[in-house]
Amino acid sequence: MTAAIISIGDELLIGQVINTNAAFISRQLGLAGVDVRRVVTVADELDQILHALEEEFSRHDLTVVTGGLGPTHDDITRTAMCRFFRTDLVRNPVVRRHIEQWLESRGRSWNDAAENQTMVPRGAIIMPNRVGTAPGEIFEESGKLCAVMPGVPYEMEAMVTESLLPFLRKRGTGGVVVHRTLRTTGIAESVLAERLGDLDQLLQGTRLAFLPSPSGVRLRITLVGTDAKECEESVRSVEARIRAKVEKFIFGTDEEDLETVVGRILEERHMTVSVAESCTGGLIAHLLTNVPGSSRYFERGVVAYSNLAKTHILSVPESDLRAHGAVSSRVAEAMADGIRRLSDASIGISTTGIAGPSGGTKEKPVGLVWIGYADKSTVFSREFRFGNDRLRTKERAAYAALELMRRHVLGIT
Numbered sequence: 140m141t142a143a144i145i146s147i148g149d150e151l152l153i154g155q156v157i158n159t160n161a162a163f164i165s166r167q168l169g170l171a172g173v174d175v176r177r178v179v180t181v182a183d184e185l186d187q188i189l190h191a192l193e194e195e196f197s198r199h200d201l202t203v204v205t206g207g208l209g210p211t212h213d214d215i216t217r218t219a220m221c222r223f224f225r226t227d228l229v230r231n232p233v234v235r236r237h238i239e240q241w242l243e244s245r246g247r248s249w250n251d252a253a254e255n256q257t258m259v260p261r262g263a264i265i266m267p268n269r270v271g272t273a274p275g276e277i278f279e280e281s282g283k284l285c286a287v288m289p290g291v292p293y294e295m296e297a298m299v300t301e302s303l304l305p306f307l308r309k310r311g312t313g314g315v316v317v318h319r320t321l322r323t324t325g326i327a328e329s330v331l332a333e334r335l336g337d338l339d340q341l342l343q344g345t346r347l348a349f350l351p352s353p354s355g356v357r358l359r360i361t362l363v364g365t366d367a368k369e370c371e372e373s374v375r376s377v378e379a380r381i382r383a384k385v386e387k388f389i390f391g392t393d394e395e396d397l398e399t400v401v402g403r404i405l406e407e408r409h410m411t412v413s414v415a416e417s418c419t420g421g422l423i424a425h426l427l428t429n430v431p432g433s434s435r436y437f438e439r440g441v442v443a444y445s446n447l448a449k450t451h452i453l454s455v456p457e458s459d460l461r462a463h464g465a466v467s468s469r470v471a472e473a474m475a476d477g478i479r480r481l482s483d484a485s486i487g488i489s490t491t492g493i494a495g496p497s498g499g500t501k502e503k504p505v506g507l508v509w510i511g512y513a514d515k516s517t518v519f520s521r522e523f524r525f526g527n528d529r530l531r532t533k534e535r536a537a538y539a540a541l542e543l544m545r546r547h548v549l550g551i552t
Contacts, residue, residue, distance in 0.1 A: 140312040142168055143177040143195035147188060147206035147216055148290055151180050160205050160295055167299050172312040173201060174363050183207055188219040192285070196223075200283055201307075206290030208273040210252035220287055221260050224278050228258040231265060231274070238272045263287075266302035270294050275302065317362050317370040319378055322391040324355030324542045331356055334385050345377050353534040354397060355390075387551045390542065398426040401541050404548055405436040410485035412544065413438040415453055415478035417465065418492035418508060420444070422537040438484040443474065453477030466491050466503055468511075471520040475511030486548075487513040488540050494529045508536045510543055 144164055150156040158180060165175045176199060181187040188207070195202045207216030221227055235257040242253060256272045259265060266275030266286070271294040278285040286303050288295045323331060328351045335341055342360075350357040360377050364370040382389060391400045405412060414423045424440030427433055441452055446465055449455040455473040463469045471491050479487030492508030499505035505527045511520040523539055525532040546552070 140173045140200040140307075140314055141198075142173045142175045142201040142203060143179065143199045144175060145188075145191045145195060145202060145204045146178070146180045146290075147183060147204065148180075149182050149213075151206075152182055160290065160292055163292070163296055164203055164205070164299060167304060168201075168203070168307075169316045169318055171304050171307055172315045173307065174314065174316050183213045183215060185215055185219055185222070188216065189223060192219065192223045196283060196285055202283070202285045203303075204285065204287045205295055208275075208287065208289045210255040210273075216287060217258070217260060220263075220276065220278065220285075224260065224262075224280065224285075226261045226263075229261045230257050231259045234259060234265065234274050237267065237274075241272055264306075266298050266306075268294055268298060269301065270297050277303075277306065315364050315367045315370050317364075317367070317374050318393075319360045319374045320393045321358040321360070321378065321381060321389050322355060322393075322395060322397070323358060323385065323388040324390055324397060324538060325546075326356065326385070326388045328356050331358075331385060331388070335381065336384070341380055342377055343373070345373060347377075353531055354538045387546070390545060397538055397541050397545070399430050401545050402427065402430045402433055402436055404545060405485075406432070408548065410548070411436050411438045411482075412486040412488060413478045413482040413484040414440045414540075415474040415487065415489040415511075416440065416442050417444055417449070417474070417490055418494045419490045419533050419537045419540070422533055423488065423490065423540050426537055426541065438482045439478075441478055441481075449474060453481065464503070466493055466507060466509060468509055468520045468522070471509035471511030472513065472518045473511075475513035475520070476518050479513045485514060486544060487511070488544055489513075490536050490540055492523075492525075492532070492536060494532045495527050496529055499527075506532050508532065508539070510536065510540045512543055512547060 144161050146158050146161050151158050161178045168175050179191050181191045207214045238253050238256055259274060260276055263276035263278050268274050271289060271291060273289045275288040275298045288298045328349050346361040348359040350359060360374050362370045362374050390397055416423055421442045427437045443449045443452055446460050450457055453474050454477045455470055459469045459473055471489050474489035475487040489511035490508060493499050493503060493505050495505035506525040508523045508525060509520050521543060525535045
């Protein structure tokens with residue numbers, strides 16, 4: 140089964156709202172064996188919605204539409220559906236009872252907007268909205284399906300998992316889509332592709348997508364087939380061949396993030412970490428403490444931005460600051476060792492750099508970052524060049540620090 144997603148809303152086109160709905164729907168449909176081929180975004184205009192429906196409904200087995208089901212003047216999706224499927228709106232007593240209960244539970248009275256929401260397209264299969272008032276609908280024509288849901292993310296997500304996916308599984312999607320994502324960091328997309336070599340020979344019928352971000356490159360393996368077991372085996376085989384070439388850069392799979400993986404490694408080894416940050420401004424501490432249970436291994440974080448803070452809090456020698464400057468290997472190492480000794484943690488991590496956009500020199504350009512590491516047996520630092528974008532430098536430095544710690548603890552060289 141192939142699918143297209145139509146997202147409706149002016150707010151999506153002007154960049155006021157990020158289209159997370161399409162990403163969620165694509166991911167869930169993929170898990171159900173539906174191959175999403177297109178994602179289209181259109182304005183809250185009747186002719187554009189109808190044009191998108193004509194294009195996508197004719198090409199795909201399933202068309203999923205989100206947005207424009209509310210009670211206000213710009214919510215015209217129901218009108219478009221009635222026009223496209225040549226039907227009209229009728230009151231639905233089941234929907235009415237749900238809206239009455241929903242309003243009563245919140246101490247709100249019946250109004251014209253609520254009355255408007257009781258109107259649904261004649262002949263459509265209704266998908267209940269457990270967390271809102273606008274119901275969803277499923278249309279079927281000539282063996283093709285069109286599912287229409289609200290644009291409010293939590294309403295849409297509940298409807299997908301509780302109504303749409305069970306409906307599709309009951310009917311059977313006629314295929315299997317298997318995804319496997321390998322999360323890499325510390326290697327550029329182009330270098331990663333070069334190391335993987337001949338992709339035709341490597342993939343053998345599967346698809347591979349390179350998805351770069353400041354935290355690293357995701358490698359998504361995809362195979363569409365009819366036999367789930369065979370597809371899983373083929374994807375595992377491709378994963379093994381990729382790992383054989385770039386294993387040390389792979390820190391996790393699918394939805395695992397680097398901070399979670401690092402936290403798990405520390406907890407398994409009964410280790411703790413403290414961080415001393417200058418140019419990253421607390422971002423490493425932020426990432427580590429995003430993980431539930433991080434108090435078991437994260438001891439403390441210090442943002443030592445000024446030279447005075449570096450000397451007073453972390454005991455960085457003033458002589459190192461005078462001789463080498465704050466952005467240097469010596470200072471990074473002193474910061475890491477200083478925070479480790481101050482907190483008695485197993486590991487100390489530090490960052491010091493020039494985030495920009497000004498302040499760089501020929502010897503120390505914008506984007507230069509030194510990351511320090513210290514434990515009871517060793518102290519060292521690594522130099523990185525992250526470019527001239529301030530926020531991206533901070534983000535990339537924070538992830539580089541986590542990766543440096545991961546590799547050293549695991550003994551990866």
